[in-house]
Amino acid sequence: MLLEGKKAAIFGVANNRSIAYGIASAFKREGAQLCFSYLGDSLKKRVEPICEELGGDFTFPCDVASDDDITRSAEIVAEKWGKLDILVHSVAFANRDDLKGRFIDTSRDGFKLAMDISAYSLVGLARAFAPLLNPGASIICMTYYGSQKVITNYNVMGVAKAALEASVRYLAKDFGPANIRVNAISAGPIRTLAASGIGDFHQIGSLFSARAPLGRLVTIEEVGNTAAFLASDHASAITGECLFVDGGFQSVAL
Numbered sequence: 001m002l003l004e005g006k007k008a009a010i011f012g013v014a015n016n017r018s019i020a021y022g023i024a025s026a027f028k029r030e031g032a033q034l035c036f037s038y039l040g041d042s043l044k045k046r047v048e049p050i051c052e053e054l055g056g057d058f059t060f061p062c063d064v065a066s067d068d069d070i071t072r073s074a075e076i077v078a079e080k081w082g083k084l085d086i087l088v089h090s091v092a093f094a095n096r097d098d099l100k101g102r103f104i105d106t107s108r109d110g111f112k113l114a115m116d117i118s119a120y121s122l123v124g125l126a127r128a129f130a131p132l133l134n135p136g137a138s139i140i141c142m143t144y145y146g147s148q149k150v151i152t153n154y155n156v157m158g159v160a161k162a163a164l165e166a167s168v169r170y171l172a173k174d175f176g177p178a179n180i181r182v183n184a185i186s187a188g189p190i191r192t193l194a195a196s197g198i199g200d201f202h203q204i205g206s207l208f209s210a211r212a213p214l215g216r217l218v219t220i221e222e223v224g225n226t227a228a229f230l231a232s233d234h235a236s237a238i239t240g241e242c243l244f245v246d247g248g249f250q251s252v253a254l
């Protein structure tokens with residue numbers, strides 16, 4: 001087992017279709033101990049059964065928009081476990097109205113919100129959890145190709161993901177001397193809660209499958225297996241990197 005004896009904190013499970021659920025399942029299979037954050041009381045009811053199903057140790061509330069919540073999360077994990085080996089950030093949010101129409105119409109507040117929840121939160125979590133992270137620890141976040149090329153309607157989320165990917169590189173530099181690695185996984189489109197909140201997923205899926213060398217969508221299990229590798233000691237020289245789990249889509253132009 002790849003992750004035996006490692007402790008992982010997972011941010012971003014909403015239900016059993018979440019990418020974070022696929023990651024947590026792979027971690028569990030590889031022998032990691034798990035804990036889960038949830039956003040608000042409505043998600044607590046969903047995340048607690050998932051924590052039980054996956055044999056997790058505990059859950060805790062965290063709205064990543066709140067510095068107090070982030071600080072408290074690190075305190076809870078420190079009280080329960082002392083140290084941590086893996087931190088998974090699988091969180092993003094923008095106003096629904098900003099994920100359609102023209103990017104130019106993004107308001108200052110909409111821009112700030114997307115950047116705060118989807119990019120800054122990685123920096124805030126990394127700083128709060130830094131004192132807990134063991135040498136060899138791994139921080140992993142989720143990104144999307146709309147950060148690098150224009151994907152219709154992804155708009156302000158593309159800008160926020162570009163900031164997230166740059167943050168991964170700067171965090172990797174800061175954490176390197178402590179032998180802590182920071183990486184992103186760029187997943188192809190997956191029908192999750194966040195993806196069904198957008199208009200025509202069916203069309204995005206068809207266009208994606210038609211271009212991707214593997215000719216199909218990717219699964220949360222495949223993202224989970226990649227995350228398990230990145231979190232493991234087999235990836236001990238990989239940091240500041242963005243790994244595509246996209247069936248090769250990103251490598252094809254026409």
Ligand code: NAD
Pocket residue numbers: 011012013014015017018019020038039043062063064065089090091092093117142143144186187188189190191192193194195
């Ligand atoms: P999801 O809806 O299952 O997960 C998104 C999570 O973000 C939810 O658990 C939600 O509670 C959490 N969240 C939102 N605002 C928050 C806040 N203020 N504080 C704490 N948590 C908050 O959807 P998903 O597709 O699994 O998304 C997970 C990550 O994967 C996101 O970063 C997303 O951008 C990324 N991603 C998704 C796809 C896709 O096609 N689904 C592709 C590539 C990358």
Ligand code: 0WE
Pocket residue numbers: 092093094095096099144151152153154155157189190193194195196197198204
């Ligand atoms: O990162 C994402 C989704 C992020 C997201 C989704 C929502 C929907 C509901 C952020 N905020 C919200 N806010 C809501 O109110 N993905 C990679 C999935 C996704 O989103 C798209 C996509 C794909 C793929 C938006 C436009 C076009 C394609």
